[in-house]
Amino acid sequence: MFILCTNDDGYLAPGIGILADAARSLGEVHVVAPDREQSATSHSLTMHFPLRARKVRDGVHHVDGTPTDCVALAVGALLERRPDLVVSGINHGPNMGEDVLYSGTVAGAMEATILGIPAIAVSYAGREAEHMASYAGLLETLLPQLVRAGEFPRETLLNINLPPIPASEVRGVQVTRLARRVYLDSLTKALDPNGKPYFWIGGGEVEWNAPEGTDFHAINTGHVSVTPLHLDLTNHALLADVAAWDLRV
Ligand code: MN
Numbered sequence: 001m002f003i004l005c006t007n008d009d010g011y012l013a014p015g016i017g018i019l020a021d022a023a024r025s026l027g028e029v030h031v032v033a034p035d036r037e038q039s040a041t042s043h044s045l046t047m048h049f050p051l052r053a054r055k056v057r058d059g060v061h062h063v064d065g066t067p068t069d070c071v072a073l074a075v076g077a078l079l080e081r082r083p084d085l086v087v088s089g090i091n092h093g094p095n096m097g098e099d100v101l102y103s104g105t106v107a108g109a110m111e112a113t114i115l116g117i118p119a120i121a122v123s124y125a126g127r128e129a130e131h132m133a134s135y136a137g138l139l140e141t142l143l144p145q146l147v148r149a150g151e152f153p154r155e156t157l158l159n160i161n162l163p164p165i166p167a168s169e170v171r172g173v174q175v176t177r178l179a180r181r182v183y184l185d186s187l188t189k190a191l192d193p194n195g196k197p198y199f200w201i202g203g204g205e206v207e208w209n210a211p212e213g214t215d216f217h218a219i220n221t222g223h224v225s226v227t228p229l230h231l232d233l234t235n236h237a238l239l240a241d242v243a244a245w246d247l248r249v
Contacts, residue, residue, distance in 0.1 A: 001027030001085060031059060038065075044066050087121075094126075118152040161218075174226070
């Protein structure tokens with residue numbers, strides 16, 4: 001099996017090393033990752049300036065773009081053959097609930113899914129990466145099971161979150177749906193040294209609506225969370241209702 005490994009924290013982040021090593025239990029791994037942190041870049045594609053890829057060593061390239069750029073360049077140009085699987089992560093931080101809409105890590109996997117390649121995103125749901133390295137063995141055990149079971153349905157990727165505890169204390173794996181998250185006071189308005197207002201997005205308090213069966217609940221109870229994500233955002237249940245509005249122009 002030939003595996004492409006990417007992330008959004010940059011090719012030097014500890015997380016991508018752990019994931020690439022775990023993926024080597026499945027076959028040959030080639031890393032193509034951003035040359036710097038690209039977290040929360042979502043699914044952005046660089047179209048208005050050229051991209052450069054640099055070979056760091058055999059099997060490792062970095063790109064001066066987003067995770068989506070990395071997957072596009074890897075599959076379209078850098079790799080000698082099409083990967084059988086794309087893994088993205090391990091992200092330094094959680095990607096649960098609405099996070100998946102902003103996440104560069106999930107977007108890297110999503111780009112692979114769009115290209116018709118099975119893809120898995122992996123995130124460590126802690127602020128500090130202190131227990132991340134302990135997940136090497138757990139991922140070596142889990143990834144082959146996902147791939148073997150992984151006659152992935154079309155347009156679907158798997159989003160994995162690891163709880164912020166040592167891997168030896170994990171209570172099991174739960175298959176989950178996305179929780180709902182609300183950020184409070186995460187927009188700061190202040191004045192710059194010239195007295196002009198600026199805005200800063202980030203920080204604040206996070207509240208979760210996370211009943212049993214959601215990714216956040218699984219993580220909070222010491223489980224690895226596996227969420228199948230579908231790319232089709234259509235609200236199929238609402239199609240008939242909206243059609244009944246009888247819209248005219
Ligand atoms: Mn990140």
